[in-house]
Each structure stands twice: as C-alpha cells, then as structure tokens.
C-alpha cells in the first residue's frame with residue numbers, strides 16, 4: 367500500500383508548494399481529503415507525476431475548508447468520482463457535490479475498497495471520519511484533523527480492523543495541548559501498540575517535537591512529496 371502526501375502545511379521538496387491543509391493519495395486511486403485550494407492540489411499532484419484522471423474515490427474527513435477546498439478542482443477535471451463524506455455534512459455542500467459526482471453518505475464504519483475502511487462518523491459537534499487500512503505491516507490509521515480525539519480514533523480503528531497498529535498518520539490536532547496532555551497521548555499510543563507515527567498538518571510544533579523525541583527512528587517526517595511504501 368502506497369501513501370503519497372500531496373498537501374500539507376510543510377513540504378519536503380522545494381518544487382512542491384506547502385499550504386495549510388491536508389491531502390494524501392492512498393494507492394493510485396483514492397484521495398483522502400483535498401487540501402484547501404484546488405489549483406495548488408492539482409499542481410502538486412501534476413508535479414509529482416500522479417494521475418489525476420485515475421482517481422476514482424475521494425474521502426472527505428470533515429467539512430473544514432482546509433480539507434474540502436480542493437475538491438472543486440478535482441471535480442472540474444475528473445468526471446468519474448465517488449465522494450464519501452460524513453452524512454452530517456451541510457446539505458448545501460452535499461447538493462453541490464452531488465451535481466458533479468456520485469456521493470456516498472457515511473455514518474457507520476464501512477469498507478470503501480478492499481482493505482480500506484472508514485471509521486464512520488465520530489465525534490459530537492465536529493464530526494469526522496478517518497481511514498483504517500489493512501496492510502502487510504499491520505493497521506495504518508489516517509486522520510484529517512482528528513477533532514474527535516486521536517486516541518479515540520486509533521481505538522475505533524482497532525475495533526473495526528483487528529491487528530497491530532503499524533502507523534498513525536495525519537493531523538493530530540494538538541496545537542493548543544499542554545505538555546502533560548501530549549505525554550498522556552503518547553503513553554496511550556504506546557499502550558495501544560502504535561509502532562510508528564507520522565503527525566503533520568494541525569498536530570502543533572510542541573506535540574511534533576515530543577512525538578519525535580519519544581518515537582526516534584519510528585517518527586516519520588511528513589510534508590508534501592512524502593511517499594510511504596508500506597508492505598503488500
């Protein structure tokens with residue numbers, strides 16, 4: 367399973383543009399979130415030589431603009447998309463997408479494609495879905511902003527797909543979190559058996575440093591241009 371980061375607050379390649387938001391390609395044909403800006407998303411993907419017309423599925427984690435803003439750009443050039451979004455998305459947004467793509471409204475956990483599961487809607491108020499991937503190395507969890515709580519999301523993923531948690535990647539939403547809170551989350555990650563971490567986007571610099579210090583070689587630096595090739 368290949369994961370390619372195409373939109374993030376940071377970049378690992380000076381030719382690719384960073385911007386506040388998140389998006390990654392899972393395999394060749396599933397895009398998780400779309401970043402905040404269509405032209406930037408499309409130009410990053412184009413520069414990386416990725417096939418925009420080969421994308422079949424878009425999964426939107428939650429309705430914030432830094433995760434949904436790029437959708438319009440893809441819908442303009444790719445007319446053959448199925449968009450999985452939380453059922454609780456604003457009805458106006460859903461209607462706009464429905465005019466240009468097939469829409470699947472997600473509520474409960476479900477398998478979107480072989481080995482690719484959504485957590486279903488999580489959280490109260492700010493509802494979000496995350497992905498749980500079954501890989502040869504173990505379970506991979508991908509989050510947008512993790513508004514429902516990163517630990518809750520990892521626990522939910524383990525309920526849906528049994529097995530060891532190989533990697534948690536995405537925004538952990540700990541920008542305002544105290545040292546103590548982050549310490550507790552790291553301890554929970556260890557208890558849950560999370561082997562590798564790849565926090566990015568809205569994780570916050572303090573939490574990033576603490577995860578990096580704790581996980582050492584198992585901390586994966588993320589930015590636009592990062593390609594993770596995870597077992598079969």
Ligand SMILES: [Zn+2]
Pocket residue numbers: 387388430432433510511537567568
């Ligand atoms: Zn965000």
Ligand SMILES: [Zn+2]
Pocket residue numbers: 428430511513
């Ligand atoms: Zn958000």
